[in-house]
Amino acid sequence: MLKAATTTFIAIVTSFLFFSSPPKSFYHSLFISDSLADNASISQHLYILTRRPHVAGTQANAEAAAYVLSILTSYNIGSHIASYDVLLSYPVSRSLTLTRPPPNPPITFDLRQEIYDGDPYADVADEVMPTFHAYAKSGTVSGPVLYVNYGRVEDYMTLKEMGVNVTNNVVLARYGQIYRGDIVSNAYEAGATGVIIYTDRKDYGGGGGDAKWFPDDKWMPPSGVQVGSVFTGPGDPTTPGWPSRGACERLSDKEVVKGGDVPLIPSLPVSAADGEAILGSIAGQIANDDWQGGKDAPVYRVGPGPGIVNLSYTGKEVISTIQNVIGVIEGAEEPDRFVILGNHRDAWTFGAVDPNSGTAALLEIAQRLQKLQKKGWKPRRTIVFCNWDAEEYGLVGSTEWVEENREILASRAVAYLNVDCAVTGAGFHASATPQLDELIKQATQQVQDPDNSSQTIFDSWAASSNGPMIGRLGGGGSDYASFVQHVGVPAADMSFGKGYPVYHSMYDDFIWMKKFGDPMFHRHVAGLFSYYFI
Known part of the structure; x- marks a missing residue:
């Protein structure tokens, strides 16, 4: 069950990324194997990130940024802090x-x-x-x-x-x-x-x-x-x-x-x-x-x-420094084309669901890709990991970064893949711009449903959908907004579960996630696999 469920946000990344001498299927299989990591590592990331409340602009959130930076750096991913001075x-x-x-x-x-x-x-x-x-x-x-x-x-x-x-x-x-x-x-x-x-x-x-x-x-x-x-x-x-x-x-x-x-x-x-x-x-x-x-x-x-x-x-209202953490794996075939994976880090309190379920998944993706590189894998295009700050205040960190890099993103970004509340419960959900619809469907067909080992995520998703399976990215619900609305970059936003009762309260902590959101962390891992294959 652990290995089978260890398969959703990563399935959506592969079509953009792969370039290597062995066939892609070799690295796909290796990526989803437990030999690269297990559910415990993603659980540990979430536990560390949610030990203290970490509102944007606070010392606790700066320490969380330092943790994300240290993890990406330890995976030999070139990383840096992109700071902005904003009104909070x-x-x-x-x-x-x-x-x-x-x-x-x-x-x-x-x-x-x-x-x-x-x-x-x-x-x-x-x-x-x-x-x-x-x-x-x-x-x-x-x-x-x-x-x-x-x-x-x-x-x-x-x-x-x-x-x-x-x-x-x-x-x-x-x-x-x-x-x-x-x-x-x-x-x-x-x-x-x-x-x-x-x-x-x-x-x-x-x-x-x-x-x-x-x-x-x-x-x-x-x-x-x-x-x-x-x-x-x-x-x-x-x-x-x-x-x-x-x-x-x-x-x-x-x-x-x-x-x-x-x-x-x-x-x-x-x-x-x-x-x-x-x-x-x-x-x-x-x-x-x-x-x-x-x-x-x-x-x-x-x-x-x-x-x-x-x-x-x-x-x-004070001008405070916020910190986006940016990591880059350079592409081998098209280094000037970017696939961007994003999630915000700041939380109103402990943020186990919103947003650090997504942060933990992002770090797990980085770890597995780094291990693939050691085995000869190279991404086709450049992968950019973005861990945003001050999303809760109004998508601040991602908006400032897009405003600063507007021209290069408009000409070189292939897609932006967003995770915010990555896991709130059972059931896969996705919204996207139309360019990514078929890719998401293909990705979820390659990933086992963490709550039903007899079928894929796509099967469960299709059976539970009363209307269109894939929603549209309207409004400003999360950090995809600036990419879609300011620059016109194709984007997707994915999650397991849809809404949760303790949203933005002090009860959104690691205990709530471990007891109710994802007790075995199967959904977290399945989510990151779909993300990968996209």
């Missing part, structure tokens, strides 16, 4: 108070994620950054609270049809369906003064009721908070279109705001428990059925009020 956002203070009708006393929320009994990371829990939204507007707002479902444009249309006025209220939205930055932007356009975004148990907590949560099950604990950026643009907000190097020209604060990609009202993320407490203070019309919560949840009403919230947030 950090919390200084935040508070949230709910005033309820008498005789109910007011609630001041502690805005903390709880350590669970036996948490092996309790010793570094104080390094977890306070829950916040990156680039959120600093300010204090107070007003009746209004429930807006997922905060989509159509949700505000529904409220208008119900005769509910959003203006001058603080809205409560639940995570899901759309990007959190769009939740804040839509609230501003509707006239709200502030936004609270909570994690509903229906979507992330196992449906509510008597469902268990991490560490007993995969679901988000009641105190879990999904943090993240609310910036809606790509790259450093102060250098749109050019790289953030040293004393380069930068937009002023007013120009950044005028650009329209930073939020114009304050916001905070909160837990399911806090969101439910706020929902309990809202009266008014009963929300539609599809706006309601999960099993045993109270009836959701839209308000506004009578509960009144006071939301205060102060953040700081």
